Amino acid sequence: MRTKRRTGVIFALVATVGLAASGCSSADDDGSSGSGELYKNPVTLNWWHNANQAGPLQTYWQKVADDFHKLHPTVTIKITAIETNELQRNRIPAALLSSSPPEIMQAWGGGEMVEQVKSDYLKDITAETKAEVDSIGPATKIWSVNGKQYGLPFSFGIEGFWYNKDLFTKAGISAPPTTLDELNAAVTKLKAVNATPIAVGAGDKWPAAHWWYNFAVRECPATALAAASSDAKFDDPCFVKAGEDLKTFLATSPFQKDFLATSGQVGATSSAGLLANGKAGMELMGHWNGGTMQTLTPDQKEPKFLGWFPFPSVPGAGGSQKTMMGGGDGFACTKKAPAECVEFLKYIVSLDVQKGFAGTGSGIPTVKGAESGLADPVMQTIAQATQSAEGTQLWLDTAFGAKAGTAMNDAIIAIFADKGTPQGVVDALKKATAR
Amino acid sequence: MTTTGPTVLAGRADARPARPRPTGTSRAARTRRKWYEIIGLTGPAVIVFTVFVLAPMAFAVYYSLYRWSGYGWPTEFKGLDNYFGEYGAFKDPIFLDALRNNAIILVGSLVIQGPLALGIALLLNRNFRGRSVFRLLVFVPYVLSEVTVGIMWQLILLRDGTADSVLQSLGLGDLVTGWLADPSVVIWTMLFILTWKYTGFALILFLAGLANVPPELTEAAAIDGASWWQTQRHVTLPMLGSTIRIWIFLSMIGSLQVFDVIWVASSPAVRSLGASNTMATYMVDHGFNSREWGYGNAVAVILFVISFVAAVVFQRFVLRRDVEGALTTRKG
Numbered sequence: 001m002r003t004k005r006r007t008g009v010i011f012a013l014v015a016t017v018g019l020a021a022s023g024c025s026s027a028d029d030d031g032s033s034g035s036g037e038l039y040k041n042p043v044t045l046n047w048w049h050n051a052n053q054a055g056p057l058q059t060y061w062q063k064v065a066d067d068f069h070k071l072h073p074t075v076t077i078k079i080t081a082i083e084t085n086e087l088q089r090n091r092i093p094a095a096l097l098s099s100s101p102p103e104i105m106q107a108w109g110g111g112e113m114v115e116q117v118k119s120d121y122l123k124d125i126t127a128e129t130k131a132e133v134d135s136i137g138p139a140t141k142i143w144s145v146n147g148k149q150y151g152l153p154f155s156f157g158i159e160g161f162w163y164n165k166d167l168f169t170k171a172g173i174s175a176p177p178t179t180l181d182e183l184n185a186a187v188t189k190l191k192a193v194n195a196t197p198i199a200v201g202a203g204d205k206w207p208a209a210h211w212w213y214n215f216a217v218r219e220c221p222a223t224a225l226a227a228a229s230s231d232a233k234f235d236d237p238c239f240v241k242a243g244e245d246l247k248t249f250l251a252t253s254p255f256q257k258d259f260l261a262t263s264g265q266v267g268a269t270s271s272a273g274l275l276a277n278g279k280a281g282m283e284l285m286g287h288w289n290g291g292t293m294q295t296l297t298p299d300q301k302e303p304k305f306l307g308w309f310p311f312p313s314v315p316g317a318g319g320s321q322k323t324m325m326g327g328g329d330g331f332a333c334t335k336k337a338p339a340e341c342v343e344f345l346k347y348i349v350s351l352d353v354q355k356g357f358a359g360t361g362s363g364i365p366t367v368k369g370a371e372s373g374l375a376d377p378v379m380q381t382i383a384q385a386t387q388s389a390e391g392t393q394l395w396l397d398t399a400f401g402a403k404a405g406t407a408m409n410d411a412i413i414a415i416f417a418d419k420g421t422p423q424g425v426v427d428a429l430k431k432a433t434a435r
Numbered sequence: 436m437t438t439t440g441p442t443v444l445a446g447r448a449d450a451r452p453a454r455p456r457p458t459g460t461s462r463a464a465r466t467r468r469k470w471y472e473i474i475g476l477t478g479p480a481v482i483v484f485t486v487f488v489l490a491p492m493a494f495a496v497y498y499s500l501y502r503w504s505g506y507g508w509p510t511e512f513k514g515l516d517n518y519f520g521e522y523g524a525f526k527d528p529i530f531l532d533a534l535r536n537n538a539i540i541l542v543g544s545l546v547i548q549g550p551l552a553l554g555i556a557l558l559l560n561r562n563f564r565g566r567s568v569f570r571l572l573v574f575v576p577y578v579l580s581e582v583t584v585g586i587m588w589q590l591i592l593l594r595d596g597t598a599d600s601v602l603q604s605l606g607l608g609d610l611v612t613g614w615l616a617d618p619s620v621v622i623w624t625m626l627f628i629l630t631w632k633y634t635g636f637a638l639i640l641f642l643a644g645l646a647n648v649p650p651e652l653t654e655a656a657a658i659d660g661a662s663w664w665q666t667q668r669h670v671t672l673p674m675l676g677s678t679i680r681i682w683i684f685l686s687m688i689g690s691l692q693v694f695d696v697i698w699v700a701s702s703p704a705v706r707s708l709g710a711s712n713t714m715a716t717y718m719v720d721h722g723f724n725s726r727e728w729g730y731g732n733a734v735a736v737i738l739f740v741i742s743f744v745a746a747v748v749f750q751r752f753v754l755r756r757d758v759e760g761a762l763t764t765r766k767g
Contacts, residue, residue: 089723093505115726119507203702258594258616260704269593402726403504410529410707417618417708434522435502435721435730 043338044076046102048092049331050084055295056360064356068347075340088112089402096121096334103337104344107151107330109142110394111229111401116332117145123333124148128342132349136366142394143330152349154357156328157287157364158310158386159210162378166305167195167281176309180249183312187254190281196256199280201264201271206397208259208416209409210284211249212425213396214325216242218314222323222391229399234429238318243422245314246415256280260417265292272296276303284311286327287382291362302361308378310385322390327398328366400429407432492739499733504726517733524734532709533717536622540713541690543626544633545683551630552637553679557667559638560645570642577635585699588628589615615701618710625697625711632696633689637682644678645671677757684749691742694719714738 047065051058058081065077080102082091088108095101096116107113116122126149133140133149136156143151163176168186171193177183190197202208217225220238227233256262256274263270264285274280276293283289294302313321331348333341347353354365358373364383365371371383386392397405411428414420499517501509517523524530559570576584591597592614599611614624648671656666694715701711706720714734722731750758 085724089726093726096506115504115506121506203704205704205707208704258613260618260708261593261613261616261702263702402724406725413704413707416704419618419708431522435517435725435727 038339038343039072039074042074042076043340044078045104045337045341045344046078046080047344048080048082048087048095048102048105050082050087050106050329051362052081052083053295055291055362057291057357057362060356060360060362064348064353067353068344071347072340072343075344077344101334101336103341104331104333107143107332108398109151109153109328109330110398111405112398113143113150113332114145115401117148117150121335122150123335123337123342124150125152125333125342125345128339129346132346132367135368136349137368139328139366139392142328143332151330151332152345153328153330153366154348154354155287155330155363156326156366156386157382158324158326158389158392159214159284159286160308160310160324160382160385161282161284162275162289162293163282163307163309164275164278164280164303164305165307167193167278168307171195171281176307177312178309179312180245180314184249184252184254186281187252196274196280197282198254198256199262199271199274199283200255200259201262202255202259202413202416203262204264205409205413206395207264207271207285209397209412210325210395212242212246212408212412212415213393214284214311215245215249215314215317216319216396217323217325217393218242218311218317218319218321219245220319222320225319225393228396228429229394232400232404232429232433234426239426239429240422241317243412243415243425245317246412247422250416250418260413265296268296270296278303278305287364287379287386288362290376290378291360294361302376306378308381308385310389320390324385324389324392325395326386326389326392327395329363400432403435404429404432495732495735495739498729499736501729503729505728509729511729513729517730518737524730524737529707529709529712530714530717530734533712533714536625536709536711537691537693537713539622540626540629540693541687544629544686544690547626547630548634548637548686549679549682552634552641553675555634556638556641556645557671559642570638573638574635576632577639579632581632581695582699584628584632585696588624588631589700592624616705618705618708621701621705621711625701628696628700629693633686637686640678640682641675644675648674680753680757684746684754687745687749688742691745692738714741 047061049061051061061081062079065079069075069077084106087106092101092105095105096119101121107116113122126144126147129149129152132152136153139153139156140149143149143153161176167190168176171186171189173186173189177186187197200208200211216239219241220228220236224236224238227236228239256271256279259271262274265272267273268277271280271283272285272289272292273296275283276296285292290302290306293306294300297303310324331345333345349367351367351369354367354370355373357363358365358370358379359375361374361376361379364379364386365373371380374380374383393399397409399405400408407428408425411420411425414424415422498509500512500514502511502513502517503509513520515523519525555573559566559573579587593599594613594616598614602608602610612620615621652670652674653666656670661669692715693713697706697711697713698716698719703720706712706716712720715738718731718734718738721727721734
C-alpha cells in the first residue's frame, strides 16, 4: 500500500515536471493528473483581503474564489474582507499569534514581512513560484526575505500626480510639469483661477509623508536609500535636504486650507474627493487613486477630466531624477497552510485572472501582458511609466517597517504643521527602533 | 442587602461557625454545604473576572517590561525602560501632551458640564408644558453612539461647513478658525463636543436625584418665606449632594479614559502632534499602529494606575459617606 502511494507520488512529480517543462500547465488543468496529493483531500482556505468596500474589486475577488473552487472542487475558499490598516496592524498580528491564522492573507511586503518571517509565520514558496517570479520581475523582491520568496504581488505601480485637465487648461498650464520649478509655476497659475492647487490628505499622515519620500528619492543616491532600508542608516545629508525641499515647497502654500484635518480617501471632502469633484488641481497619490475616486463622485464614476504625470525632477538634487516611488499589494500563505494555498496564490497571478483584475480599475497588474486588460487610459499611462521607470523605491514607511515608518511620518507631519524641522525627521528615524 | 457580591457572602460565612447550632445534622456537614453554595454561586463570576479582567491586567504589566513588536512572544526584557527610560512614556513630549489633554478634559468637563446640567435640571424640574420634550432633547446626544457624534461634528466643523456659515451669518465670521486642524484649537473643540454629548448624562442623573427630594421640604421652605433661589440653594442642592458626587466620580473616570470621540473627530495627524491625543488614543496609536506592543502596554498600565488611584482616593475621601454600608465594612 505504502509503496504504491509513493510510486503514485513519484509519477505525479514526474508528470508535473513534464507539464511545467512543456509549458502547458494552465488554469484549465484540473489538477487530477499532475499534482500528487494536491486536491485529494478537501481543504478550506481562509482568505483575508482588504477589499472591504462594496465595489468592483470585492466582487472580483469573490469571483476568483468561486472560479478556483469550480476548477478544484476540493478547495473551499472563505473570504474575510477587512479595512487595510485594521487588517495589517491589528487583525493579522493577532491572528498570527493564535493557533489558527488565515491560510492566505494580504501582505504589504517590505519591513513588515521581514518581521513576520523572523517569527517564522510565513510559508516559503520559493520552489513552487519560480515561473511566476520570473514573469513578474523585480517587484517580487519586495515580497522576498533573504532571497526566499514568501508572497506574490498581484498589483504594483508607481506614484504620481493625478490632475484635472480641465482646470489645467483653464489656468493656462499647457503641459504637465516636469521640473519642480514648473510645478511651482503651475501652483501659482491655479491659485490665480481660485482653485486649490494641490490636495493632500495630511490628516491621515501618510499622504503628506509621501511628499517627503519623493523629495528623498530625488535627493538621495540609490546607495543611501538602500542603506536606510536594510541597515537603518540615515547619516547621509540627503535626508535632511529632503526635509528642506519640503519646507521650501510648503512655504508656497500649495495645499488646501486645514489640510491637517483632511483625510486621504474618505468622503467628498477628502483629498481624493476634492480632486474628483473638481475642487483641486492635483493630488500626489498611488496608482489605486482612480479606484478610490470612483466611490467619491455623485455618479460613482471616475471623472473624465483626469490625467497623470510622474513626480517632477528637482533641479540640483543629487539623487536619481527618474527613479519613482511606488509599491504594491500581494498575498502570502501562512506557515501551516496546505499546498493548495500556494496553487491559489499562483492562480491569482495567472494571466487571465490578472487581466480581469486590471479590468476592475483597482490597480496596475504585475504579470506582463495583463496590462492589456486596463480599460482606463490613465491607468495605461501609469502602467507604461511603471515599466519605463529607471528604478522603483518602495514606500519608505513600508520599507522601514512599522516602528521607523510611523515615527518618520509623525516627524514629517510636524514639518507640515510648522512645528518640526528637517533634522527632526532624521532624529526620529534614528531613535525609532528603541521601543 | 446580601446582593452586593462575593465579599459580603464570604464575610457572613466566616461568622457562621461561631454561632451556636441546634442539634441534628452535624455542623461539619452544614459548613461543607455552605461552602459548596458559596463556590457554586460565586465560582462562575470569579472565573470570568479572573480570566477577562485580572489575567489580562497581569499580562499587560508583564508585556510592558519588554520591547515587543507583537510578532512571536516577547523576549527582549527592558525592565522599566518603557516607563522611565530615555524613550519611555514619561520622557515623550507627545505622551505628556496626552496627559495634559486628559487633564483639560477632566477639569473642563467638571467645570462646564456640572453647573450647566444642574441649571437645566433645576429648570426642567418645574412643571411646564412640553417638559418631557426638553428633557428628551438634552438627553438625545448621550444616546447617540460616540462614533456617530464624532463624524457628525467633524462634518459640521469642516472649513466652510455648517458651523462656519452659522457664525458668519451671525456676524461672527472673525471667529472662524481651523476647528479640527489648528493644533492650538483642536483640544477645545474636542472639549466642546464632549460637553455637548455628556451634559445629557449629568442631567438625567440630576433629574433622578431631584425626584428624590421630598416636596414637603421645599413646601416647608416656601412657607417659611424662602425665595425660589434660596430653596434651591439651601434645600435642593444639599439633598442632591450624593448624586453630584457620584456624577463627579463617573465623569472623572470617563475623562481619563476618553477615546472614541477623539479618535473619530480628530485626525491622526493632529493626534500625532499632541494637539488632541489622550492617553487612550496615544496607547492605540503606539501599541498597534507603530507596532510598539510592549510600550503600548506600558501606557495602558499608566492609564490604569492613574484611573485606579483617582477612583480609590475619591471613594475613600469623597464618596465615603454615600457608600457607607453598601461596601464591605465590617464594624467591629
